[in-house]
Amino acid sequence: MTTDRGIDLTSGSTAAQPSTKASQGASGHSGGAAQEEFQYRDESRLQAGAQMTTTTMARRLPVLVRRSAASTLPLGKLERHLRDARPHLAAGGEEFIRTTVEKAAGLPALEAVPIHGDFHARNLRWDEAADVLYVIDFERSEEGPVIRDFVRLSDAWHGRPDLLAAVTDGYGRPFTPHEKAHLTVLSVLDAVSGISYGAAHDDPELGERARRTLARLRAAQRP
Secondary structure (H helix, E strand, O other): OEEEEEEEOOOOOEEEEEEOOOOEOOOOOEOOHHHOOOOOOOHHHHHHHHHHOHHHHHHHOOOOOOEEOOOOOOOOOHHHHHHHHHHHOOOOHHHHHHHHHHHHOOOOOOEEEEEOOOOOHHHEEEEOOOOEEEEOOOOOOEEEOHHHHHHHHHHHHOOOHHHHHHHHHHHOOOOOHHHHHHHHHHHHHHHHHHHHHHHHOOOHHHHHHHHHHHHHHHHHHOO
């Protein structure tokens, strides 16, 4: 068992948290369901804990100079990920992906702040006894738009307005139209990456989850 330094989002302090994390590949995706190590007794409560996530971390991490992000959309790897994901996409999937990315060209840049960079449920630890939510694994931390840290949580609040309300309450306000647009593009890119990684590393659960995300986003775009 190893020990990670976690940030206590309740107090802002750091604390040693036990971790037996599954190994992760270069893309930051974990292994399949067999490697899922943590079962949360109250997943809704854990997801609702995201109300203190990225904005709180930005306040409590060492302050970096804030600036307008020159480029907030990681488009450079799209073609490589699409090459591997293409055989696993639903009909019309690639067209939807490319259309979404083309629309992103006109989006204004968002402010860059310190972000976690790999924010999802496997990097959250809920201490039920202490009633504290910890965030671990900051190796991918960098400057970027806050909305990037919501990408892998966005599926959880789909169809759950109570969870979305908890997130935006902690964020301090609803997402702006520009933030929502960035979230859609980033979610599409992350899904393509997930399908590619799942196919290459025999992780069908990851690939299926990514395809569900694309299907949800496509449905949301239909009139």
